[in-house]
Amino acid sequence: MDALVVVLNLVKHYAGHAAVRGVSFEVRGGEAFGLLGPNGAGKTTTIGMLACLLEPTSGDALIAGASTRRDPMAVRRAIGVVPQEIALYPTLTARENLRFWARMYEVADGEAGRRIEEVLDIVGLRDRAGERIDTYSGGMKRRINIAVGLLHRPKLLMLDEPTVGVDPQSRTNILETVKQLNREGLTVLYTSHYMEEVEFLCDRIAIMDLGQIIAMGTHEELRLQVGERDLISIATHAARIGTVLPASLRALPGVDDVRMREDRLEVLTTTGRRLLPQIVTQFVTHDVPILAIEVREPNLESLFLHLTGKGLRD
Amino acid sequence: MSRKALFIAAKDLSIRVRDRRAAVVLLVMPMVLIFILGLVFNPLWRGTAEIQRIPVVVVDQDQGEIARLLVEQVLGTGAIGRMLRVDHTGQPAAARDMVMRGRRAAGLVIPRGFSQAVMTGRPARLTLFTDPAQSIRAGIIHSIVNRFGAEVVKRQVAITVAAETLIIERIMVPSRVGAAIPGWLKDVEQFTGRQAVAIAEERGSGPRFPAAIDYYAVGMGVMYLLFGVSMASQSILVERREGTLARLRTTPTESADIVGGKLLATFLTGLAQFSLLVLFTRIFYGVQWGSPLLLIMMIGATALAAAGLGTFLAALARTPEVVESLAPAIILPMSFLGGAMFPIYVMPPWLEHVSRLTFNRWAMDGFLAIMAGAETPAAIWQPLLALFAMSLVFLTVGTWRLRFR
Numbered sequence: 251m252d253a254l255v256v257v258l259n260l261v262k263h264y265a266g267h268a269a270v271r272g273v274s275f276e277v278r279g280g281e282a283f284g285l286l287g288p289n290g291a292g293k294t295t296t297i298g299m300l301a302c303l304l305e306p307t308s309g310d311a312l313i314a315g316a317s318t319r320r321d322p323m324a325v326r327r328a329i330g331v332v333p334q335e336i337a338l339y340p341t342l343t344a345r346e347n348l349r350f351w352a353r354m355y356e357v358a359d360g361e362a363g364r365r366i367e368e369v370l371d372i373v374g375l376r377d378r379a380g381e382r383i384d385t386y387s388g389g390m391k392r393r394i395n396i397a398v399g400l401l402h403r404p405k406l407l408m409l410d411e412p413t414v415g416v417d418p419q420s421r422t423n424i425l426e427t428v429k430q431l432n433r434e435g436l437t438v439l440y441t442s443h444y445m446e447e448v449e450f451l452c453d454r455i456a457i458m459d460l461g462q463i464i465a466m467g468t469h470e471e472l473r474l475q476v477g478e479r480d481l482i483s484i485a486t487h488a489a490r491i492g493t494v495l496p497a498s499l500r501a502l503p504g505v506d507d508v509r510m511r512e513d514r515l516e517v518l519t520t521t522g523r524r525l526l527p528q529i530v531t532q533f534v535t536h537d538v539p540i541l542a543i544e545v546r547e548p549n550l551e552s553l554f555l556h557l558t559g560k561g562l563r564d
Numbered sequence: 565m566s567r568k569a570l571f572i573a574a575k576d577l578s579i580r581v582r583d584r585r586a587a588v589v590l591l592v593m594p595m596v597l598i599f600i601l602g603l604v605f606n607p608l609w610r611g612t613a614e615i616q617r618i619p620v621v622v623v624d625q626d627q628g629e630i631a632r633l634l635v636e637q638v639l640g641t642g643a644i645g646r647m648l649r650v651d652h653t654g655q656p657a658a659a660r661d662m663v664m665r666g667r668r669a670a671g672l673v674i675p676r677g678f679s680q681a682v683m684t685g686r687p688a689r690l691t692l693f694t695d696p697a698q699s700i701r702a703g704i705i706h707s708i709v710n711r712f713g714a715e716v717v718k719r720q721v722a723i724t725v726a727a728e729t730l731i732i733e734r735i736m737v738p739s740r741v742g743a744a745i746p747g748w749l750k751d752v753e754q755f756t757g758r759q760a761v762a763i764a765e766e767r768g769s770g771p772r773f774p775a776a777i778d779y780y781a782v783g784m785g786v787m788y789l790l791f792g793v794s795m796a797s798q799s800i801l802v803e804r805r806e807g808t809l810a811r812l813r814t815t816p817t818e819s820a821d822i823v824g825g826k827l828l829a830t831f832l833t834g835l836a837q838f839s840l841l842v843l844f845t846r847i848f849y850g851v852q853w854g855s856p857l858l859l860i861m862m863i864g865a866t867a868l869a870a871a872g873l874g875t876f877l878a879a880l881a882r883t884p885e886v887v888e889s890l891a892p893a894i895i896l897p898m899s900f901l902g903g904a905m906f907p908i909y910v911m912p913p914w915l916e917h918v919s920r921l922t923f924n925r926w927a928m929d930g931f932l933a934i935m936a937g938a939e940t941p942a943a944i945w946q947p948l949l950a951l952f953a954m955s956l957v958f959l960t961v962g963t964w965r966l967r968f969r
Contacts, residue, residue: 301814302813302814303810303813303814323816326814326815326816327816329814331811331814333807333810333811333814334807335806335807335810336806336807337806337807337808337810337811338808339575339579339808341579341582341583342575342578342579346578350571350575351811351815353567353568353571354568354571354812354815354816354817355815355816356816398811
């Protein structure tokens with residue numbers, strides 16, 4: 251599919267300080283693309299430039315074929331932006347907020363009412379739409395915050411850390427909503443410093459640090475960049491292990507190593523969970539009981555650690 | 565003005581009408597202040613009552629004809645009578661106590677035998693207690709009593725000379741002289757009533773000052789209008805802080821529409837605020853605002869200039885809190901200088917010139933002219949022009965700064 255977003259070497263300097271240093275990536279239509287990185291990595295500045303809020307120091311971006319520098323109005327019509335803040339009017343009701351933002355997004359008067367009900371249904375707040383925003387919980391505010399970005403049916407929805415400060419239940423609800431929108435064909439550009447969110451939502455991920463993209467690809471591609479293996483840890487009775495079972499496990503295809511750790515066996519593999527049935531079969535064959543199994547896969551956190559020497563939340 | 569600017573203004577107004585704190589500050593506070601200031605300073609504004617009536621207590625132990633003349637004719641009638649508030653007590657000690665406690669500016673004791681002494685040409689004595697804390701008012705009473713004493717002496721001299729001459733020349737016997745003295749006194753009164761040099765006084769028409777409550781309706785109205793628009797102008801800074809301004813800028817909305825919408829909302833807030841104040845003061849305080857047409861013109865010009873000033877303030881500040889602290893620092897001195905608290909005519913000439921630099925002065929000049937009976941726009945062209953000029957300057961600088969920030 252053609253690229254809906256083409257980012258070309260974007261640079262942003264603030265008073266001599268480089269917030270974004272030559273970021274380039276593409277987002278294909280219908281794709282969910284994630285920008286992952288710790289606070290201060292340059293994600294919000296990048297989104298700000300794509301949303302035509304900030305003028306790039308150099309570089310450009312094309313969204314739906316329009317340049318953010320040369321045709322910002324066309325870009326603004328193509329995008330829906332969900333900012334980090336609850337950018338709503340607290341003393342107005344949710345419906346009044348949506349009505350106002352629909353007008354700002356140039357939704358025709360005749361169409362606006364229907365769109366408002368539609369986005370209220372998407373975020374599941376139709377019943378509470380007549381209440382003032384300042385009476386809402388944090389999670390509900392976040393959901394209306396997202397609803398605003400959907401009013402004009404944008405080609406690209408940009409969400410900048412949309413789950414900051416919400417309870418786990420609301421967070422799950424928000425992620426499910428965005429996932430569903432993406433399944434229905436909406437292109438999503440999602441920034442977060444929560445690895446799990448980006449892993450859950452995004453087809454492709456760019457990891458940012460210090461204003462640069464330090465790794466980019468699908469989840470699998472990124473894992474390969476780390477070069478780390480999965481660790482399958484099986485708790486058992488140490489006295490029953492003997493020497494035959496470890497040798498049989500080592501002989502399985504994809505197993506790199508087998509280690510004894512007190513009352514558990516650790517199998518190092520590059521094939522992950524797919525090896526589990528064969529490992530269990532070996533335990534049954536050799537009549538060794540399995541008390542518990544844990545699979546530890548390398549994740550984006552370990553990739554970030556591998557690339558930068560620091561954690562995502564440092 | 566684009567539709568989006570109208571939508572932004574409508575949204576701002578919708579938010580503002582729900583703000584109870586603003587309603588209290590912008591409508592209830594000026595109404596309360598107008599009432600208090602109108603009540604307190606009313607005497608200063610009322611025609612002849614340039615000074616509040618002076619409280620005087622009198623102890624008349626004499627009850628004679630001259631004492632009655634002093635109390636009823638001198639202290640109780642005419643211009644002096646309107647200036648004083650006289651009451652009576654029986655005991656000199658009580659009168660003294662009232663004065664020493666500051667409850668009366670002066671206490672006058674007319675001792676027993678006073679009239680008889682005056683009539684027979686013997687030395688007479690009056691006692692006056694005065695409150696040092698009310699030295700000016702007490703001084704006025706002292707002058708009045710002194711003057712009365714001097715008049716009495718004049719009459720005594722005239723009567724004594726006449727009586728002695730008649731007795732020495734044996735024209736009348738002393739017993740008949742005594743009986744004739746009251747008649748002579750009346751003749752002397754008639755004679756001294758005629759002035760040797762007549763003074764023709766013409767009181768200039770001068771500026772027609774409205775009643776205190778009318779004056780403060782204008783003064784407080786203009787001052788709180790400035791506070792109102794300064795609050796309204798903060799909305800753009802609040803939106804910047806809350807992130808809604810940034811979100812607005814991610815929509816296909818021109819920054820001219822955003823600034824225009826905000827400005828329109830600020831102007832309409834000022835317009836509505838002042839119009840409501842005019843209505844409330846008319847209904848509750850009976851303030852006579854004058855020609856409705858000219859009033860509409862003045863309210864419009866004033867609200868526009870105030871909106872310009874508010875926009876300028878918002879452009880100077882980075883946060884709503886800065887405007888909150890900056891606004892009183894600018895509005896209060898300007899209001900004092902512009903005559904919101906004290907009328908311009910009590911200011912020294914140089915300060916009166918300085919006051920022409922303030923927004924309040926021109927607004928108040930316009931409103932007071934309408935109150936004084938102006939009927940055509942020509943009567944208020946100067947304030948209108950000055951306010952439009954101020955709007956132009958403040959709006960140009962303010963919007964330019966806001967758009968390019």
